[in-house]
Each structure stands twice: as structure tokens, then as C-alpha cells.
Amino acid sequence: MTRHDAGLRIDRRKFLGAVAAAGAVSSTQGRTTPSTPENSTRAPSAPAPTARMAAAEVAIPPALRQAQARDGSDFMVDVIKTLDIDYLPSNPASSFRGLHESLINYGGNTKPEFLTCMHEESAVAMAHGYFKVAGKPLLSLCHGTVGLQHATMAIYNAWCDRVPVIVVGGNDLDAARRPPGVPTIHSAQDINALVRDFTKWDDTPVSLQHFAQSFVRAYKIAMTPPYGPIMISLDAGLQQEPIRENGESLYIPRYVPTAPPQGDSGAVAEAARLLAKAERPVLVVDRAARSANGVRLLVQLAEVLQAPVIDQGGRMNFPNTHHLNQTARGNELINQADVIIGLELTDYWGTVNAFIDNGEDGGSGLRESRIKENAKLISISSVELLTKSNYQDFQRFQVVDVSMAADAEATLPALIEAVKRVLPSDRSASERRGEDFRRAWATGRDRARAAAAVAWDASPISTARLSMELWAQIKGLDWSLVSSSGNISGWPNRLWSMERYYHWLGGSGGYGIGYGAPAAVGAALANREAGRFSVSIQADGDLMYAPGVLWTAARHQIPLLSVMHNNRGYHQEVMHIQRMSNRRNRVANLGKDGSPIGTAIENPDLDYAKLAASMGWWSMGPIKDASELTGAIKRAVEVVKAGEPALIDAWTQPR
């Protein structure tokens, strides 16, 4: 039997609120109550405050702003609006209905604007792609349990790729008040636990003022290098409560960006000394450039040293038109190097060691060093400041000689100056080195062109032909390659001219398939604001994880040219099964397909042009003859320039 005792029942939220309010009133009264005859006979322990001091104690500090809202979730909107967040890609859910209503009605659906998404994974991946172009994080709301479970893979990608995303999950905490049935099934004690291993920080605010602190703190933590996603569990009841008229004053802390961590001056000096005296220094970069300024700084460092740069492609780090971009000769240069500096590398061990997946060493594969015995290794990596235990994205351990737990881009100015100070006055050796690299760069381009020509007229279409047909139509535009989720042998990086920060955005980080399409849409959204042309080379398997993002792009008029790299299979896995079959001396079972059972995406063949058209896209295909590409791409470019998304389905070679 349920016992109701109105006199004894304590509402936890009201209780906590009352305690907080009482405390505030109490302390305020203590400071401002005037002296009475009873206490005036004793000397005060401290002088009475002046009028100015008293005012300073009770006035709103300049770092805070008083809210105008009347409802709890309206106040949350006031908080969110102070952070200049442009968009809110989300899938709707009851657990954040209070905040949702406030955002679109009280907040006017601007800053942020709600973008209707059809999967939480797509929503977070859109925010991921958006940040890489705009340099600003987005907010994504999700249902605290089932929605967050959908979102987790995209959050993991953002974590591995060091991208800030603010995820707020609605959750009905109060078991005594929440509706029974589905809302209770969709509630949990601690939803943040689901993603705690791969978020920078999380919180569960229990009051509106707590929310204000949490949200601004979350933004600040997410935006401090190393960037990363954060998670806030937001109680459904808290969203729906009115702001009490009991003297409660709510304030919004002002956001002040945190300066990124720079390398220790002694370590910077030692790194500079090693680099300056090296005969064969090599710069290896992965997520080194966080901004266009990072690219500029890397060019400066490379030019001062006349050192080759091997760009592992986590970001657009270094122009591929620069003669010191020697990425194509990566292994050869690492073999010969006497000093290697790795800047924000995902995998330092894998950079200086070879791994061959050939079943040797008891099945675990061949591992051997790539570097000379006396080579010196330097590392600058902010990720060392943020390592968690469970997920293994920190990679295999690599011993280095100089290790800086610091942000590479923030450290580069000091490193460049330190190198300049210790460089020998006779630069003839480094100048000769530079000339050698100039010739090697030109030779490399010629080789790439020759390789691209080999299957130029093949059917299915070669990935080189696809890339160059596309390049011909966009090179005159202010373009941005927003996603290259398919493995297309790196042709854009080898033969397009990539010089600006937004020309290349890197990959997913966590290699979670399903990132490419939504990240491309998110990045295209950011490019739309800059008036840039967005193009994506879209893998077939990636798109089919959550194709609903195509509808989101059409619904919100996000212009994007998506050209399918339709190789009709999960090709990485095609090769894995073949490798295992060979190792075991068996012929891979192809079933009725051209690839091992379980890896093909054919029979029936997917019609991506129809799929896109059904979601409001202009589309064409499938195209199997390379000679038809030029006309199709030209038409699609015009559609995109007019502000709409367009898709071309091209049947391609595997890689």
C-alpha cells in the first residue's frame, strides 16, 4: 500500500533549492544588517563596510549577467545564448521537451537554430564536421539513454579526433515524479557513465544555477586544447520547473577562453638544438594545425630548417604544393632521419616502426623499427594531458628523447624562434637539402600523374579519374573537401592543390564508419556561411549507416556536392578476409558476389541516385563510364552553386 503523507513529503529539488536560497539570504543578511542597540555595546571584530564595499558584495559581479527568463528551461536558453552557438543538430525526444520548447519559442530558434536530424549519431557527427571548418562547437541534444546510445560512436570519433562537441542528454532523474512506462525505461541513474571514458568532462546539474556553471564550464573545457567532447545530463524535471519567485537570483558566468598549454621552455630549447644541428631532420604532423595560423607556423618551421614534412592528414597541416611536403616519401625519409619531431601524432610508435599483418610472431604480425639506431625523437602532444584508461586510442607506447605535454600549435612560435637562435650561420647544407626536396617534389608529382593515367579509361571508374574529373570542375571555386570517407588512394591529396586550412579536414578520428556523410553535411553547413563550395567523396558503406542525413541537408538547404565512391563493398574487410583465407590456404568463399561473403554491398545493387532523390536531392547515376562524368559533375556543380545538395553515384574501382 502506498502511504501518502503530505506533511512529511520532501521534494528533493525544492529542498535543494530552498537550502540554496536560505544560504544566500542568510549570508546576505549577515553582511548588510545594520547594528542594533543590543550588539552596539561590543566592539565590532571588523570595521563596518563602507557603502561601496557593501554594494560590491551584493551587486552582480561584472563577470556575471542576470537572467531575464521566468521558466527554468528559458534560463537555460539564456545561458546557451551567451556562447554564440549557431546550430543545434538533434533528434527530438521527450526528456528534453522543456528545453526544446524554450529554444524554439522563448529563444526564437536562433543561436542556436534547431536542425532536425534522423539519428543522434548523425547529429553529433554533423557537429564534428562543422567544428573542423568553423572552429566553433555545436550543441546536440539527445534522449539520455536510447538517444545517447545512438550517439556514442560519433562521440567516440570526436574524442579520438580531438574535436569539441557539447552533448546534453535529457534524463528523468526523480523516480517518484517521472511518468511511468517509457519515460522510466528511458531514464538512468547516471547516463554520463555511458560516455565517460571518451569525453573530457561531464556533469549532472541539480539546480538552474548549477546548470549555468556546468554549461559554461563545459564549453570552456571542450574548447581548451586538447579539444574534446563533453557531456551534460539534464534532468527533465529541472527543465520544466519555473524559476521560483522567492528571491532566487540566477546569474550566467562569463566565458573567458583558456590559453592553450605551451611547451616547457627548456624542452623547447633542447628540441631546437637537436633540430638545428641535424643533418636529416624530419617533421611529422598529424593534428598539428588547429587553425589556418597553424599551417602558417608549420611552413615557417619547415622553411627555417629546410626540413621535409610528412603529413599524416589528421588536419590540413601543410600545403601539398610546397616543395617541403614530402609525404609520399614518408617511410624513406623516416628511415634516413637523424632527428624526427612528431607534432600531435595519433600513433608515434606506428610512425617509427613497421607493422606487417602477416601472422608471424605467433600470429601477431611482424614488428620492426624503421629508424636509425641513434635517431633522436621529439614529441609535442597535448593528448598527453588527457589520457584515459579504458579505450586504447593512446596507441602503443613509444620512447622519445624530448617529450612535451603541450599543444603543438601554441608551442610553434617559441620553437621557431628557438631554432632561429641556434641555427648555424652557414646555411649552405640546409639550402642544398631544400633544393633536393624541390626536385623530389616535382618528381613525385610526375609519378603521381603517371600512376593516375594507368587505368584512366577503366570501368568501373578509377578513383584517380573520379578525383581529377571532380577537380577540373571545382578548382576555380573557393572549395572545401568536406569528407573523403572512402579510401581512394589519396588522389586529392596527391594531385589537387591543397593550400588553405579548409581544403582538407582529415578523417573521423575513431574510424567509426558512418562519420563521412553527416560530417560532410556539418562541414558544408559551416562553409555555407562562408560562401564556400563543399564537395564530398562519399563511400557507399559509410552512407548506408544513417542515410537520413541526406534529408537533413535538403531540409535545411545545405549545399553539398557528394560524389559516390561506390565500390560496392566494405573493402577493408574484403581484404581482411582474403588475407586470412590465404594465411590458412583456403579459397575465400564468395557466395554469389564478387567479394567474400559478408563484405559485398551488391545483389541487389543500391541505387544511391534514387535514394538521394527520395530525400530531396538533385541526383544522377549510377555512372559506370568515366566519359559521362564531366557532364554530370558540371550539372551538379550548378545545382550546388544555387544552394541545393546534389549527388552523383559513380561506380568505382575498389581503391
Next chain:
Amino acid sequence: MRVGRRWIELAAVAASVLVGQSNGFAASVENGKRVFMRVGCWQCHGMVGQGGVTGPKLAPGPIPFDALSTFVRSTNRAMPAYREQVLSNDDLADIYAYLQSIPKGPDPANIPLLNQ
């Protein structure tokens, strides 16, 4: 009719002009293409042997048959080796005939899109 390994040098010369004709050499090229697809060579080297980031170019102009055969059986430890249980000597010879039959692509200097 299959082409034995001892005939391969002749087949290599003749295959490109005999593709599509109903004789032994043409059959070897066709079978070679079929086996090239069936045992997964295309996965890393492309469907016309053009190569890519996962495997080097095989055609046009493949390396001498003996070198190719030795490599396929023992490899450089990176590519998974193909034993005879998986790929017979005759099928390997047919693959070689297929690679020999792949015509040379256009000169990159004459492709405008590669000279933008």
C-alpha cells in the same frame, strides 16, 4: 584448353592480339581475368592491375613471369602468399596472360585533366 607455364612467354606476346578469339590463348586470358577476380588480386591491385595504396601496379607491362610467380608464392611478407592449394600454377599462368593483355593507358602528358 589451359596454357601450361612453359608456354607463357609465347602467350604473353600473343595474348593481347588474341583476346576474344576462340582459341587456347584467348581462353587463358579470359580465365586469367576470372581467376584474378576470384582469388582477390583485384582487391589491392585494382581490377586492371593499376595498383593503389594497398598494392603496386601489376599492369600494363608486368614484371617477368618467373619474378611474379616467385613473389606470389613467397611474397615480401606483406602480401599474403598464395599457395598452390589456393592458386594453381596453370591459373597463375593465366593471370599472367591476363596482365599481359591489358593495354597501355594513355600518356599522362596527353591527358588534359592530369595537366591542370
